[in-house]
Amino acid sequence: MYTIVDIETSGPGNKITEISIFKHDGLQIIDEFTSLVNPETYIPDYITALTGIDNYMVAKAPTFPEVAQAILDITEETIFVAHSVNFDYNAIRNEFKAIGIDFRRKKLCTVRLSRKLIPGHKSYSLGKICAALDISINGRHRARGDAEATVILFEKLLNTEASEIVFNDFLKKSSKEATLPPHLPSAVFDGIPNEAGIYYFKNKKGKVIYVGKAKDLKKRVLGHFYNKTEKELNLCRETADIDFELSGSEFIALLMENAAIKKYFPEFNQASKRNPKTYAIFKFEDRNGIIHLAYNTLKAIPCPLLTFYNITDCRQFLERLCMEYELCPKYCHLQEGVAQCSHYLIKTCQGICIEKEPIKLYNERVQKAIKNTIENTKDVIIKQKGRHADEEAFVLLKNGLYMGYGFVDKSEQITSQEDLENYLIPQKDNADIQKIIRSKLVDL
Numbered sequence: 001m002y003t004i005v006d007i008e009t010s011g012p013g014n015k016i017t018e019i020s021i022f023k024h025d026g027l028q029i030i031d032e033f034t035s036l037v038n039p040e041t042y043i044p045d046y047i048t049a050l051t052g053i054d055n056y057m058v059a060k061a062p063t064f065p066e067v068a069q070a071i072l073d074i075t076e077e078t079i080f081v082a083h084s085v086n087f088d089y090n091a092i093r094n095e096f097k098a099i100g101i102d103f104r105r106k107k108l109c110t111v112r113l114s115r116k117l118i119p120g121h122k123s124y125s126l127g128k129i130c131a132a133l134d135i136s137i138n139g140r141h142r143a144r145g146d147a148e149a150t151v152i153l154f155e156k157l158l159n160t161e162a163s164e165i166v167f168n169d170f171l172k173k174s175s176k177e178a179t180l181p182p183h184l185p186s187a188v189f190d191g192i193p194n195e196a197g198i199y200y201f202k203n204k205k206g207k208v209i210y211v212g213k214a215k216d217l218k219k220r221v222l223g224h225f226y227n228k229t230e231k232e233l234n235l236c237r238e239t240a241d242i243d244f245e246l247s248g249s250e251f252i253a254l255l256m257e258n259a260a261i262k263k264y265f266p267e268f269n270q271a272s273k274r275n276p277k278t279y280a281i282f283k284f285e286d287r288n289g290i291i292h293l294a295y296n297t298l299k300a301i302p303c304p305l306l307t308f309y310n311i312t313d314c315r316q317f318l319e320r321l322c323m324e325y326e327l328c329p330k331y332c333h334l335q336e337g338v339a340q341c342s343h344y345l346i347k348t349c350q351g352i353c354i355e356k357e358p359i360k361l362y363n364e365r366v367q368k369a370i371k372n373t374i375e376n377t378k379d380v381i382i383k384q385k386g387r388h389a390d391e392e393a394f395v396l397l398k399n400g401l402y403m404g405y406g407f408v409d410k411s412e413q414i415t416s417q418e419d420l421e422n423y424l425i426p427q428k429d430n431a432d433i434q435k436i437i438r439s440k441l442v443d444l
Contacts, residue, residue: 001025002108003078004154006147007088011047014091014230015039017058018051019067020143021074022151024081026158029151033074034144036061051141064095075105079171083126083150084182085109087237090228108170110153111182116170117160123204124183129153179225181236188242192218195387197246198256201268204240210268211260213253217244235268246387252395252405254436259427278430279314280304283370289359290352291366293318294333306373307401309431322346325369328353328362379417382440386410394420395437402429402437 001023008018016037023031036053038061048054071092082088085107096103111124121132126146130137135152139145157163170177180189183204192199194216201210201224214220221242224232247253261269278298282305285291295314298307308314318332322343329335329343330353340353352362384393390410396403396417404427406420414420427433 001078002081002154003075003105004081004147004151005075005088005092006082006143006150007091008051008053008141008143009047009091010039010041010043012044012230013041014087014094014233015041016064016091016095017043017047017053018143019071019092020147021071022147023074023078024151024154031074033067033070034147035067035070037067038063053142065099068096068099068101072101072103078105079108080105081108081110081150081154083110083146083153084237085111085178086182086225087233090233094228106171107178108167109178109182110150110157112177112180112186113157113166113170114153115185116166117157117163126150126153176222176225179222181225181239183237183240184242189218189221192221192242192244193246194218195246196248196250196253197244197387198253198260200243200260200264201235201239201266202241202243203238206241208260208264208266209238210235210266211257211264213247213250213257215250215253231268238268248387248391248393248407249384251382251436251440252384252393255395255402255405255427255433258430258432258436262428262430277311278307278309279311280307281314281318283366289363290331291363292331292333293321293327293366293369305370306399307429309434319345321369321373323348325365326350327365327369331362380441381417381420382437394423396421396424397437402427402433 004022004024006020007016009015010017017039018036020034021032022029036058038058040063043053043055043058080089086109089105089107093103114121114124114129121129123129126149127137127140130149130153133153133156135149137145137149169175176189177186180186196215197217198211198213199217199221200208203209212220225236245256247256279295280298280301281293281295282301282303283291283293295318298304306317308317315334318334321327322329322332322334323346326348328341328349329346330338330341334346335341335343341349350357350362352359379399380397382395384395386392386407391407392410393405393407395405404425406423406425408414408420408423
């Protein structure tokens with residue numbers, strides 16, 4: 001026994017505004033339940049433009065708790081069928097959850113069934129597949145019209161050669177067919193390995209819409225399909241393909257994920273999209289021979305001494321240098337447009353700004369500060385597990401800057417950092433990357 005279901009919702013929050021259910025015994029329709037539903041929330045204009053359902057229409061309609069028993073009764077001991085089944089099923093299940101009822105039914109998706117039983121169509125959206133199969137829809141984007149069309153499609157699928165085998169396979173507990181996104185071929189998911197790396201969710205046009213990382217790619221990707229949040233449901237509805245890259249380790253996967261998000265700006269990724277300004281400290285000598293320390297954005301500096309990812313950290317570092325090496329705040333550009341320094345925090349200036357200290361002595365302290373600063377940011381190589389047993393991976397930092405990562409076959413003879421850099425995959429440094437690396441260095 002089957003129940004073929006379609007719903008319309010309010011958009012944000014996916015509160016049900018209309019529901020239509022046809023009970024089917026495998027030969028014909030034997031019962032129907034159709035009703036508008038008061039979502040008890042505002043229906044946006046763009047939803048009304050799509051469905052024709054407005055706030056006035058549902059004002060006197062029953063609420064979901066008032067139709068809940070009818071839904072339970074008609075779907076009891078049936079297989080829940082819908083086009084893109086997870087959307088309809090999860091919206092109904094969430095409505096039941098809100099009133100303390102655990103709604104569970106076996107599921108079948110007519111999108112995935114169509115892909116399997118009638119392959120070769122350009123699109124399997126309800127409108128496109130019905131047009132291709134000459135199924136008329138009387139009332140598109142209304143629950144009853146879409147549900148009736150889905151019934152006709154479902155009957156065609158039932159009568160397709162090998163349908164019994166496919167239906168039984170889809171209904172097995174071990175099958176992921178009812179869980180996978182409707183537009184994602186199962187062969188794509190089956191090709192994802194249980195290894196560390198990053199993955200790209202793509203829509204029908206091949207555009208990257210989400211990037212993630214994982215120690216176990218297949219397990220993490222599958223987790224998206226079990227997640228019932230509105231964001232994850234929308235992501236799954238859009239997903240038509242998944243690519244992946246192996247990383248060998250979760251640490252390198254984190255670095256790869258950050259770079260990919262900043263490259264593609266996927267609509268379903270919230271964090272790590274920003275590319276904050278990078279600042280750097282540099283030195284120069286004025287016409288009097290005094291060495292200045294100053295800061296500016298990294299792209300404006302040809303030879304940076306040290307980089308920072310916010311201006312506050314940059315200034316605070318210069319303040320510490322001033323106090324530790326008795327430098328002048330004026331010549332460290334912590335004070336601008338003053339004849340002599342009068343910094344509220346730094347009182348250790350030896351008087352270079354009022355010509356009380358020889359330039360040579362002052363410059364020696366500046367050079368010492370620079371030398372010690374650079375020496376304290378030595379090159380770092382972080383070794384990691386490779387993507388397979390015969391490979392090793394590494395992450396390279398030079399003078400505190402993240403240079404990138406690389407993979408080296410274990411048979412290669414690496415005797416110097418220069419040899420290693422031949423395998424480097426160059427990457428951009430940023431504040432998020434530095435945070436990831438600092439956390440890793442603490443653990444080493």
